[in-house]
Amino acid sequence: MKFTSRRTAAVVGVALAAATLTACTEEAAGDDTGDAGAATESCDPSEVTLVGQVRNESNPYEASWLDGGDAFAEQVGLSQERLTYDGDSTRQQEQISQLLAGDTDCLVMNVLPNGDSDTPPIVEGAEEAGAFLVTQWNKPADLAVTDYDSWLSHITYDGVDSGKQIGDALAEAIGGSGGIIALQGILDTGAAKDRFAGLEESLAGNPDVELLDDQTANFSRAEALDVTKTLLTKHGEDVKGIWAANDDMALGALEALEQAGRTDVAVVGIDAVPDALTAIEDGTMTATVSSDGPWQGGIGLAIGYCVATGELAVEDIAAEDRAWYAEQFLIEQENVGDFVAPETSESDFACDNLFSRSQGAIS
């Protein structure tokens, strides 16, 4: 041990001595610290690297996102690098910083940031390295995409709209009048707040529908089961419908209804997870909303690819297309067949058709 320690001590000593003689720099030196605004020189299509990063492949929605990315990559004769970080913010940052240390001149990244606060370091890393970045879902409201050259676009979905859509579908399913209960998501997230605001809008338009109770089940299936059991006991036959802020909670509510032997209650959710689609097919669930995961996986790469190959210039992307709400789809029994095995279509990813699903800029 003495042997190792002396050697290492000597090495560190020399390193420290050398360090004091040299100055500090802002950026790591290297042959490929690409310059910001690399868009000036376009890449050969075959040289583009496509990377898709989501939390988890075990989540069917996120797995379908990566599959969509693969479909786009195949369409342009490339392959997509699939990265997952297990919902761990630190791990996501580590992967991104390692990725950006490689060759970044023609790097295109379609990233799902773990949370709002994880977006700024990703954006700044990409900007510094000159890699093309598209983010989805999470972004701090005060971070403007137009302040950056490499951050091409941010896509998200209008939660108020989806909350209202399923609220209206629920009102229709119970015949326009009766009592409903609402299962809220994690109260501290924008998604939960927006979706519930959407329900309130829907209630305003359907005055005969009465909100008997609203409680949080934290987006969790197990919690929704317990909360629904309690609320069913409390309100009994008055409950005609259940509004859930996501499908997992809707599925939990369905379980509670089954245990209580109730078949007369309509249930709606959001996300279009496979189990929910099956339930809609069977007729046990009324409606859900899909953001179209495969399209999300493809579109981010498509935007980056079009800019990297010079078919689209960053300056030419309208300000309202830099941060926008994408279209989402209400799924009911009559159209559920189209969504059970979602597929991407090539025309969605054509460079002149990238922003066709925009529902307007994020206000």
Place this chain on the structure above:
Amino acid sequence: MSTPVVTKPAPDAATVARPTVGQRLTAFMPVIALVVLLAALTVADPSFLTQSSLTAVVRTAAPLVVLAAGATLVVLCGGIDLSIAALCSLGTVLFAMWLPDLGGLTLLAVVAATGAIGALQGLAHVFLRIPSFIVTLGGMSIFGAVALVISDAGPIRVVDREATHWLTLYLAGVLPMAFVVALLVVAVVWTVQRFTPLDSWIRATGYSESAARLASAPVDRVKVAAFTVSGACAGLAAVMLVSRNFSGSPTMADNLLLPAVAAIVVGGTAITGGHGSLWRSLAGALVVTLLRVGLPIVGVPSAYEQILYGAIIVAAVALTLDRSKLLIIK
């Protein structure tokens, strides 16, 4: 090994035994494991072995090195500190909350606070005679909950980046400052340990606590000191995380606990105490970081990534463990 406590009786205390080739090789095993892993990653993806890529690896490794270095002291004493990751998360929250008021002093304040919390755990361990595993398990859940409560269960963004800017610089354009700080921490703690009786006391405590007490080594004080350093290191690692994420969050470092323990063990430090060193944990932390970031980047599918990670960790420990220093495997 000049410690008076050895597991095999020395044939003649007066002559210093020269290490055999095998022993020398074992001492270098963590470094060998590191080189082999790097070579394997390079074979999988030749573009991985570039200077900028290695720079990114050591930059990523910095907080893990500091966390593992601190906890190594506790492990050397024969204990375990499970609270480091939660304490580090709490540190990121404290840093983000205190920065607007304290400015440049926040770093010292956070390190002092986490050091004090570490000392408190050490005192609870020593005076209440609770196993370190339990004390720090309790600490882990307490610190996690405190961090959640004071941060309102969400991340706190750090707008003023002046205080942590120096940590994001690069020395000579190559060495990330955070990694230099991590090296300094390892070097300073090691030097203090090496040139004072502390080294003997720590090892004696780790190998056989009762024997150390009989030999009138200040076992209790040594243990409290080890927990204090471990806590302070968690605070420093927290500042490093904040400097690179621009925010503090109550769960930011939670997933670094197992990598830190893995770093210690892969380095060849015996989890049962006594045998090992901080340098070994440095090499171990680099191995673990290479696995964490290297496997996905060279294109290993995520399903196989966890399998490979587990298999390589076990293989690395099998390589680096000095079996001559271990009499009992728990």
